[in-house]
Amino acid sequence: MQRRSFLKKATLGAAAGGATLASPVFAQESPTINWRLASSFPRSADAIYSGGENLAKYVGEATGGKFNIRAFPAGEIVPALQVLDGVQNGTVECGHSASYYYFGKDPALSFDAAVPFGLNTRQMNAWMRHGDGLKLLRELFKTYNIVNFPCGYTGTQMGGWFRNEIKSVDDLKGLKFRMSAFAGAVLSRLGVVPQQIAGGDIYPALEKGTIDGAEWIGPYDDEKLGFNKVAKYYYFPGWWEGTLQVSLYVNQEAYNKLPKHYQAVLEQASAAATNDMIAKYDAENPAALRRLIANGAQLRAFPKSVMDACYAESVKVYAEMSAKSPMFKKLYDSMVAFRDNEIPWFRVADGSFDGYMGTIGRNGGK
Amino acid sequence: MQRRSFLKKATLGAAAGGATLASPVFAQESPTINWRLASSFPRSADAIYSGGENLAKYVGEATGGKFNIRAFPAGEIVPALQVLDGVQNGTVECGHSASYYYFGKDPALSFDAAVPFGLNTRQMNAWMRHGDGLKLLRELFKTYNIVNFPCGYTGTQMGGWFRNEIKSVDDLKGLKFRMSAFAGAVLSRLGVVPQQIAGGDIYPALEKGTIDGAEWIGPYDDEKLGFNKVAKYYYFPGWWEGTLQVSLYVNQEAYNKLPKHYQAVLEQASAAATNDMIAKYDAENPAALRRLIANGAQLRAFPKSVMDACYAESVKVYAEMSAKSPMFKKLYDSMVAFRDNEIPWFRVADGSFDGYMGTIGRNGGK
Numbered sequence: 001m002q003r004r005s006f007l008k009k010a011t012l013g014a015a016a017g018g019a020t021l022a023s024p025v026f027a028q029e030s031p032t033i034n035w036r037l038a039s040s041f042p043r044s045a046d047a048i049y050s051g052g053e054n055l056a057k058y059v060g061e062a063t064g065g066k067f068n069i070r071a072f073p074a075g076e077i078v079p080a081l082q083v084l085d086g087v088q089n090g091t092v093e094c095g096h097s098a099s100y101y102y103f104g105k106d107p108a109l110s111f112d113a114a115v116p117f118g119l120n121t122r123q124m125n126a127w128m129r130h131g132d133g134l135k136l137l138r139e140l141f142k143t144y145n146i147v148n149f150p151c152g153y154t155g156t157q158m159g160g161w162f163r164n165e166i167k168s169v170d171d172l173k174g175l176k177f178r179m180s181a182f183a184g185a186v187l188s189r190l191g192v193v194p195q196q197i198a199g200g201d202i203y204p205a206l207e208k209g210t211i212d213g214a215e216w217i218g219p220y221d222d223e224k225l226g227f228n229k230v231a232k233y234y235y236f237p238g239w240w241e242g243t244l245q246v247s248l249y250v251n252q253e254a255y256n257k258l259p260k261h262y263q264a265v266l267e268q269a270s271a272a273a274t275n276d277m278i279a280k281y282d283a284e285n286p287a288a289l290r291r292l293i294a295n296g297a298q299l300r301a302f303p304k305s306v307m308d309a310c311y312a313e314s315v316k317v318y319a320e321m322s323a324k325s326p327m328f329k330k331l332y333d334s335m336v337a338f339r340d341n342e343i344p345w346f347r348v349a350d351g352s353f354d355g356y357m358g359t360i361g362r363n364g365g366k
Numbered sequence: 367m368q369r370r371s372f373l374k375k376a377t378l379g380a381a382a383g384g385a386t387l388a389s390p391v392f393a394q395e396s397p398t399i400n401w402r403l404a405s406s407f408p409r410s411a412d413a414i415y416s417g418g419e420n421l422a423k424y425v426g427e428a429t430g431g432k433f434n435i436r437a438f439p440a441g442e443i444v445p446a447l448q449v450l451d452g453v454q455n456g457t458v459e460c461g462h463s464a465s466y467y468y469f470g471k472d473p474a475l476s477f478d479a480a481v482p483f484g485l486n487t488r489q490m491n492a493w494m495r496h497g498d499g500l501k502l503l504r505e506l507f508k509t510y511n512i513v514n515f516p517c518g519y520t521g522t523q524m525g526g527w528f529r530n531e532i533k534s535v536d537d538l539k540g541l542k543f544r545m546s547a548f549a550g551a552v553l554s555r556l557g558v559v560p561q562q563i564a565g566g567d568i569y570p571a572l573e574k575g576t577i578d579g580a581e582w583i584g585p586y587d588d589e590k591l592g593f594n595k596v597a598k599y600y601y602f603p604g605w606w607e608g609t610l611q612v613s614l615y616v617n618q619e620a621y622n623k624l625p626k627h628y629q630a631v632l633e634q635a636s637a638a639a640t641n642d643m644i645a646k647y648d649a650e651n652p653a654a655l656r657r658l659i660a661n662g663a664q665l666r667a668f669p670k671s672v673m674d675a676c677y678a679e680s681v682k683v684y685a686e687m688s689a690k691s692p693m694f695k696k697l698y699d700s701m702v703a704f705r706d707n708e709i710p711w712f713r714v715a716d717g718s719f720d721g722y723m724g725t726i727g728r729n730g731g732k
Contacts, residue, residue, distance in 0.1 A: 242719050268428055358712075
């Protein structure tokens, strides 16, 4: 009691007008710094592009415009799939990208973005911040001269657009399907012929029949590219992206030169951009899905037999990659242990709540 | 092509050494400001308490220690359930609290925290940031002289601890149950006698049999209070908290006095604290649940008949409250429209992914 009343008296003045009592001080240097950010995403994919753009905006706002980052869409100063290289060699001070684009350099990098049958959004956020995820990934990115910060989630992605239905594992045989490299490595074992095609080139390839299907992101982004007009079956879930984590890559030397409080601003702005991106996707996807269905998209779940076959092949691919790379093994073992710990809990509180809420619309809702 | 090559040349110098080219400038005032933050949570509930403490830490780091917020646990300078009043009248510049504690002042405030059969974590984040949630709640909090910022999520909470099993709606009759006020208003219509008891007093009340059950948060927090020793049935889900959003309340005048970039820092630090809190809960709850079960807790799902009865009564309570308060109606209508739009989409990608992942442990996991 005595302590509380002392505190009350001692701080009353400050409480009443903290700001006016303080005088401006200049001891802390806040230099003007100009950085460029290369994005792997086109401006038209505005939700995912917003991760880098919001980061830049937030950093500017938090430093009164002194730490200025200018974001450039994919290809303007660095090609979409060379952002890692651009940051590594200092062409740009930072970039906004998805690490699975660099699967060819090192499959282990993918754990920063998405891997088959991996984590959902909250699990990924938890593994990064209160598991070993970020710690291990920082070790890996350090070898690329990069400090990485989570900077956006998409949520679970869709399994993509197919010209024909997928009723069994046999339907995968010979299928020319545009998808990311890691899932491609899994699906090729089931007869799929994976295709690497940039976002803008997918539509014409589907239209001409050069490919039989393609995955991109989810309803909000897919609708803009008009896939429903050329491939009517829309499958879920994208088991290779329980979520996509996009990241801010910062060149190590550029980062080291920042005053400590600018480093803190960068980290907090990344977290704020992360929250905003998943909010944007979660707010926009529902209406986009409804519009796609109204325009003829046929929504389908992958059959359980197909999911099981893909899961079994994934486990084999993981084992092979783990045998080849100690860093891959370290990340995989950490992620799997974390995931297998999370799943039973997620089924309990969140899972049962979401499950029940899924029934109320059918009861007449409100 | 011409534009790109021009950009490359023009910014090469800055790219190579942006930090060293910049000279310190002092045009932007960064005054020293000292604030106090009153939390509604005890330090021992470290995950939820971390929202206010991390906010303070992050703000300090982002301003090089110039904007200094000191966090105080519940009761040290302001009683746990009077944080709203403390911020409103300027006893403290800011507070970290959950708006449903102020249900008695105005039930509409609860939409900032949790309402029966409301939103899950991602839906709440989306409603706040890309729906009308924050906009409407800012209107409401303005009448309390407060600017509010989302500052932490718990995830879906547990339905609580019961000395006896709940097998039907009849088992609710006469049950003395410690719970939050809004859910209490619903459950009292089914015969429950809701009890308002502070966290620290729940255990002895359960032990003595003064109450028949109690809800608190989830496995990580509940384990610390030892409820499993005095009430063995552990129910899920806490349908009154699809998530709990805790918020930073800032006194309007104190906020107005901040330089613009400190206001931005406050907002970004809140977002960063939000990400960290849900990550902490998602990382800690799984192991805590396992330990509770190992120590004798009997995990049970509320029967569907009980969930349906509670949902039906909630809808009636919502209608009555909406008839009495235009602001309540505005918030309720916005939340329900948002929720009912989200649910079908959440069942598709995230729901089917989580559902499948829930089966792999049983297939032998990794």
